[in-house]
Amino acid sequence: MLALQRGVTGFSMPFFFVMISASVVDFVAIGWVFWLAPIGFVAGAGYGLAHYYRFGYAVTADTVDVSSGVFSRRSREIPYRRIQNVDVSQGLLQRVLGVAVVSIETAGGGDTEATLRFVSEDEADWIRAEIRRLTAATAESTADSDADRPASAAESVPASPAASTRRDRSEDGTAPTQLFELEAGELLLYALSSFRWGAAVFPLVLVLFLTDADSGTNLVPAFVFDAARPFGGPATLEGAAVGPLLVLIAVSLVQWSVFTYVSSAVYTIASYYGFRLGRAGDDFVYERGLLQRYSGSIPADKVQSVTIAENPLQRLLGYAGLWVETAGYGPDSGDGSQATVPMARRDRVSRFAENLTGAKPSRFQSPPPLARRRYLVRYALIGCVVVAAAFGLARVSALERWYLAAVVFVAVPPAAHLRYANLGYVVGDDHLVIRTGFWKRRTTVIPYYRIQTVATRRSVFQRRLELASLTVDTASSRTFVWGTPTIYDIDLETAREIHGTGRERLQSALRDRARTDDIGLSVDFT
Structure with missing residues (x-):
């Protein structure tokens, strides 16, 4: 399958290069494609076969070893303590052929550390279960070594030991305990009440296919002109006045928004169809997807923060979603879903978050x-x-x-x-809670022991008003998706006080966790 995939790529590349070159230089003829394309297919297929035979992996007692590369060899040893997530994905053709892709995510980077392509379904399930088991065993040994150390030595270790009772349920053949399942009505409501800007590429592709090159409107398909003409739009771009062009632009934006919304809804349904969340030991395990099937595990002791996300329509209907962020990747990352609960009743999601993090509901403090x-x-x-x-x-x-x-x-x-009413924060005993946003309101719960840095930021205007913003950074490598959690526009003295309190409680939380086997989060959140 890898040889066929690379062969198709090699077959298609000459078409692009020859067409572009023929339009620039005269000595390149279109007929070159007929003998370059077969050569490209053979070269691509050969490279795919070489890549297959030069690729190898091994699940050892201490590391996952991966070697790859045809011309440039690369060997990696991935310690289990660095592994954050293990995901298994299957496209439609892969499901028919009974193969899968295993992605291993680690801390310290947003990209996938290792990808095992075209392994059998049984092999993929075994790899995921074995890595979970060995990761748990590594965490247990770390916890035992920390417990044997003197108190002063344990206090200096910022690592988070796992619970000594941690076990992988799949070891004894027991299926994961189901915690949540996205029902059909909730999936439809989630698709209709959410909007993904990434879906904007689908209308653009549609325009490329529907453009009428013979009508003189090279960049605009005919149906756009037909829709704009009743409102005073032009019949063609040539010689059009500014006013009709503005009408054409406005109608085009409306059409683009409608097509993007529909594409977003279809993509959401296809992505989250059959979403189920379960518990295996101290790991969250999930599966979702219609055409592209995803399944994976999220270790509870790797979770950096928990976020309740909701837009105005979802708030009006009384729904919200619950997301977790790990050091491997964060919400809406491309390699797997981090939605613990994509869509559920708001009170249920709040109860999930409370049981998951232990953070009790509190009254938010507002900026001045x-x-x-x-x-x-x-x-x-x-x-x-x-x-x-x-x-x-x-x-x-x-x-x-x-x-x-x-x-x-x-x-x-x-x-x-x-903007002002949707800002707030809570400085709790064990957690820092930050609420921001109106169109996409996010309430983020951050345990103190997960805080990496706390920084005070002040713009020129904030300095004039004696205000400041406090950013709280965790070990997540994908905070750029939603932005670093920030307490906006609070009094300067209050910011300094929270800064000091956070630093003190961070050290206290690390000392407490060094003495115990607490993983920090509960997976029994139902």
Whole structure:
């Protein structure tokens, strides 16, 4: 299968190179494709076979060893203590052929550390179970060695030992205990109430296929002109005035948004179809997907933070999702789902988060009212930019009532209030809880022992108002997806106080965990 895949790639590459070269230089003829393409197929298939025979892996007592490379050899030894997640994925063709892809994620990087392609389904399940078992055994031995150390030595070790009762349920043949299953109604609601910007590529591909090259509208398909014409859009791009072009752009944006929304819903249904979450020992195990099937494990002792995510529509309907973030990768990463509960009733998700982290519901502390005034000024400046842009457009087009753009100022006060009202934080005894966002509100629970750094940031405007923002960084390598958890626009003295409190409780939490076998999180959250 690998040889066929590389052969198809080698077969298709000459088409692109010859077509591009023929349009630039005269001595390259299109006919070259007919003899370069078979050569490319043979070369690609040969490389695929060589890669197959030069690839090897071994699951040893201490490491997972992987060797690969045809021209440049690479050998890796992955210690079990660094492994964060083990995922198994299957595409439609792979499911038909009974093979799977095993991805091993480690701390310290967003990319997959090792990928074992085209192994049998039974072999993939065995590899995942064996790595879980050996990872647990490694954690137990670390915990035992820490327990035998003097208290002063144990206090200096920031590692998080696992529970001594940790066991992989698959060892004795027992199926994982099911914790959550996404029902059909919840899946449909999740698809309709969420929006994935990555789905915007599907309408663009559709435009490329539907573009009519003979109509003189090389970059715009005919149906876009047909939809814009009743509203005063142009019949063609050639010689079109500015006004009709603006109508065409507006209609195109509406169509693009609708197509993207539909694509997003279809992608979400295909990705999270059959989502089930279970428990095997102290690991979360999940599976999901319709065409591309994913399954994997998330060790509870590797979880860095827990986040409740909800948008305005989900809040209106009383639903939310629960996500976890590990040092291997974070929410919405490409290699596997980190959604513990993609969609469920809000009260149920809150109970899950409480049982999972031990963080009790508390009243959020809000930034000072001065922060709301800052947001009011910020959004008013954005409104000024919009009005200025409308005025400039009126100078170069037939747009007359540019001053109607001033209606955006009506939205400034509620926008500033909603921004302010959805900010909050709780400085608990064992956890730091941070809430941010309106369109995508996120409530993140961070255990103190998972905090890596706490930094105080102050912009020029914040310094004038004696405000500051406090960023809390964990070991996750994918915080850029959602952004580092941040307490925004609090009093400078309050920021300094939280900074000191967090540092003190971090050291206290590390000392307590060095003396115990607590993994920090519970997997019995149902």
